Amino acid sequence: MEKFTVLNALVAPLDRANVDTDAIIPKQFLKSIKRSGYGPNLFDAWRYLDIGQPGMNDAKRPLNPDFILNQSRYQGAEILLVRKNFGCGSSREHAPWALQQYGFKCVIGPSYGDIFFNNSFKNGFLPVVLSEAEVDGLFYDCALPGFRLVVDLERQTVATTDGSKSYKFDIDASRRNSLLNGLDEIDLTLRHADEIRAFEARRREQLPWLFR
Amino acid sequence: MGRTLYDKLWDSHVVHAEADGTALLYIDRHLVHEVTSPQAFEGLKLAGRKPWRIGSVVATADHNTPTTGWERGLAGIEDPISRLQVDTLTANIKEYGAKAYFPFLDKRQGIVHVIGPEQGATLPGMTVVCGDSHTSTHGAFGCLAHGIGTSEVEHVLATQCLVTKKMKNMRVSVAGQLGRGVTAKDVALAIIGRIGTAGGTGCAVEFTGSAIRALSMEGRMTLCNMAIEAGARAGMVAVDDTTIQYLQGRPFSPVASEWDQAVATWKMLLSDADAKFDHEIKLEGQDIAPQVTWGTSPEMVVSVEAGVPDPEKEKDPVKREGMERALAYMGLKPRTPIQEILLDKVFIGSCTNSRIEDLRAAAAVAKGKRVAANIKVAMVVPGSGLVKAQAEKEGLDRIFRESGFEWREPGCSMCLAMNADRLEPGERCASTSNRNFEGRQGAGGRTHLVSPAMAAAAAIAGHFVDVRAWR
Ligand code: SF4
Numbered sequence: 001m002e003k004f005t006v007l008n009a010l011v012a013p014l015d016r017a018n019v020d021t022d023a024i025i026p027k028q029f030l031k032s033i034k035r036s037g038y039g040p041n042l043f044d045a046w047r048y049l050d051i052g053q054p055g056m057n058d059a060k061r062p063l064n065p066d067f068i069l070n071q072s073r074y075q076g077a078e079i080l081l082v083r084k085n086f087g088c089g090s091s092r093e094h095a096p097w098a099l100q101q102y103g104f105k106c107v108i109g110p111s112y113g114d115i116f117f118n119n120s121f122k123n124g125f126l127p128v129v130l131s132e133a134e135v136d137g138l139f140y141d142c143a144l145p146g147f148r149l150v151v152d153l154e155r156q157t158v159a160t161t162d163g164s165k166s167y168k169f170d171i172d173a174s175r176r177n178s179l180l181n182g183l184d185e186i187d188l189t190l191r192h193a194d195e196i197r198a199f200e201a202r203r204r205e206q207l208p209w210l211f212r
Numbered sequence: 213m214g215r216t217l218y219d220k221l222w223d224s225h226v227v228h229a230e231a232d233g234t235a236l237l238y239i240d241r242h243l244v245h246e247v248t249s250p251q252a253f254e255g256l257k258l259a260g261r262k263p264w265r266i267g268s269v270v271a272t273a274d275h276n277t278p279t280t281g282w283e284r285g286l287a288g289i290e291d292p293i294s295r296l297q298v299d300t301l302t303a304n305i306k307e308y309g310a311k312a313y314f315p316f317l318d319k320r321q322g323i324v325h326v327i328g329p330e331q332g333a334t335l336p337g338m339t340v341v342c343g344d345s346h347t348s349t350h351g352a353f354g355c356l357a358h359g360i361g362t363s364e365v366e367h368v369l370a371t372q373c374l375v376t377k378k379m380k381n382m383r384v385s386v387a388g389q390l391g392r393g394v395t396a397k398d399v400a401l402a403i404i405g406r407i408g409t410a411g412g413t414g415c416a417v418e419f420t421g422s423a424i425r426a427l428s429m430e431g432r433m434t435l436c437n438m439a440i441e442a443g444a445r446a447g448m449v450a451v452d453d454t455t456i457q458y459l460q461g462r463p464f465s466p467v468a469s470e471w472d473q474a475v476a477t478w479k480m481l482l483s484d485a486d487a488k489f490d491h492e493i494k495l496e497g498q499d500i501a502p503q504v505t506w507g508t509s510p511e512m513v514v515s516v517e518a519g520v521p522d523p524e525k526e527k528d529p530v531k532r533e534g535m536e537r538a539l540a541y542m543g544l545k546p547r548t549p550i551q552e553i554l555l556d557k558v559f560i561g562s563c564t565n566s567r568i569e570d571l572r573a574a575a576a577v578a579k580g581k582r583v584a585a586n587i588k589v590a591m592v593v594p595g596s597g598l599v600k601a602q603a604e605k606e607g608l609d610r611i612f613r614e615s616g617f618e619w620r621e622p623g624c625s626m627c628l629a630m631n632a633d634r635l636e637p638g639e640r641c642a643s644t645s646n647r648n649f650e651g652r653q654g655a656g657g658r659t660h661l662v663s664p665a666m667a668a669a670a671a672i673a674g675h676f677v678d679v680r681a682w683r
Binding site for chain 1: 227228230231232233234236238240247248251255259261264267275276291293294296297300335337338343344345358359360361362363364366370371372373375376377379409410413414440443445464466470473474477509511531533534537628629630637647649650651652655656
């Protein structure tokens with residue numbers, strides 16, 4: 001997994017609540033058996049004027065000029081600012097893959113769908129939780145052309161580049177550690193292989209029907 | 213202090229806990245389908261790892277499979293990309309094995325959340341995971357069941373554990389009785405309408421109360437299925453005689469002395485009387501009317517007697533804008549009576565409402581009537597091959613066919629329109645599925661979520677009607 005330490009990047013605002021993972025990456029793109037190639041179809045139904053299908057040449061498709069990510073000022077944005085309950089709905093991990101492969105490294109919002117939130121960490125993609133009021137303020141600040149933020153995972157802060165504003169965010173110690181060091185979670189778990197084996201043996205004895 | 217059902221399920225599966233509360237949770241049952249598993253198997257292979265306990269895996273192909281043309285065999289999956297995904301699952305199961313695999317065309321194939329319980333592969337006290345958010349369905353059996361992402365699928369394959377943190381406890385009680393024509397689906401939608409699609413975020417929800425206890429296992433599955441639409445990863449109902457009766461004699465249920473032993477442990481799977489919940493929601497069964505969603509999120513729901521809400525009355529600007537956007541997408545005007553909304557298609561199916569009881573309810577409404585002329589397609593898609601066979605034994609297929617419904621092969625179908633079944637842009641559908649998101653049933657398609665009886669009645673009338681007044 002890729003490491004995440006400090007990110008100083010352009011911010012793009014997506015001003016809608018309850019953005020579901022079907023919107024982040026529509027189902028027709030879930031037929032792929034690969035882990036890559038989802039970036040061009042991020043927010044496909046909002047981003048393009050035609051209906052996207054796998055195998056299309058996305059570079060040739062008509063863009064929706066009203067969609068925020070298509071505006072020139074947000075090209076190269078690596079932080080996505082969102083509203084509450086971002087990533088609700090389907091468990092598809094293709095959602096963080098698509099965001100990441102589009103170029104985002106971090107999303108900042110007041111709350112997330114649980115599974116999306118989990119999936120993000122597994123891919124070194126950081127979902128930052130700030131209060132609703134703080135996020136509201138950032139949407140306001142984002143009106144400024146070229147608005148950037150600095151996300152510092154070590155210090156658990158989101159700050160403006162001039163340091164005039166800085167917000168603290170919470171994150172589980174183990175998740176933070178995994179992100180900072182880019183650790184492989186399966187390796188970490190397998191360090192407890194003996195405990196898992198012992199647990200399993202006990203369970204097999206007590207509840208044998210679960211192992212038939 | 214007493215413990216909740218969720219506390220008990222959690223405690224009995226913790227293998228290892230870190231200081232920050234992160235735990236390794238042992239997984240008893242791992243359900244697998246073709247869409248969220250290929251990258252997990254690939255990851256396993258690339259890292260040179262072996263599955264920890266492949267006997268925990270029950271797999272099926274359901275999302276991409278067609279609901280017509282089964283006589284053509286695998287060639288019936290016309291989209292080559294879909295076919296590759298289905299073939300990839302078969303190849304992975306061939307390489308690694310499974311406790312059971314119900315491939316495309318198998319008599320027992322079906323939607324993963326229908327076949328797990330049907331086979332007795334979901335048992336009380338288990339932890340059940342699947343790379344699918346509607347895994348919450350299985351919580352109906354007093355187990356801890358939730359959806360996971362593909363990286364977690366790989367992690368569970370490799371370690372039999374999930375790295376996770378304990379959720380909060382929420383209790384939703386529905387007291388009294390449900391009115392005639394009011395179903396578990398209406399209860400689920402009414403709860404979501406009340407607490408919102410983020411209302412249960414971070415929580416495991418236990419459904420209790422006399423109206424819940426009175427539900428069949430099918431109804432409880434419908435309710436737990438929709439827990440994820442309230443933001444809760446897991447929903448659950450405590451074990452009782454209804455649970456135990458349902459499980460007796462299922463193919464994978466315990467037998468002989470193990471059955472008695474199992475039943476004795478299952479009977480302890482309920483919250484203690486003095487258990488504490490972090491959140492409590494209370495509803496009265498008799499207050500719940502048949503529900504119809506009007507927008508693009510399951511929380512945008514009203515009773516069938518109501519009208520489409522007016523955004524101008526909403527004070528919160530983010531919400532108001534969301535409502536306006538939803539109405540524009542849905543092509544609806546504020547204050548239109550729900551029962552005046554004309555429909556183009558009707559879909560009865562999905563892991564929410566495709567079990568035998570759902571089909572019986574829909575057939576009872578459709579019997580001896582005709583689908584309205586303005587309905588282009590009304591389709592019934594059973595949740596599994598066994599549901600289909602049972603329905604045919606009862607003659608439900610004939611009732612549907614004679615009324616003008618299409619009777620299809622099992623699968624996810626138009627719940628998410630990954631196969632050929634879908635809405636065309638602008639088409640309006642009464643659907644028994646679980647998500648009315650933009651484009652969910654086909655790009656530009658407009659979905660209204662309802663119960664099976666309400667969907668059948670809407671097909672006959674051509675518009676929504678209050679099924680309680682159905683003759
Ligand atoms: S029926 Fe719909 S919600 Fe259920 S598993 Fe299939 S696609 Fe998902």
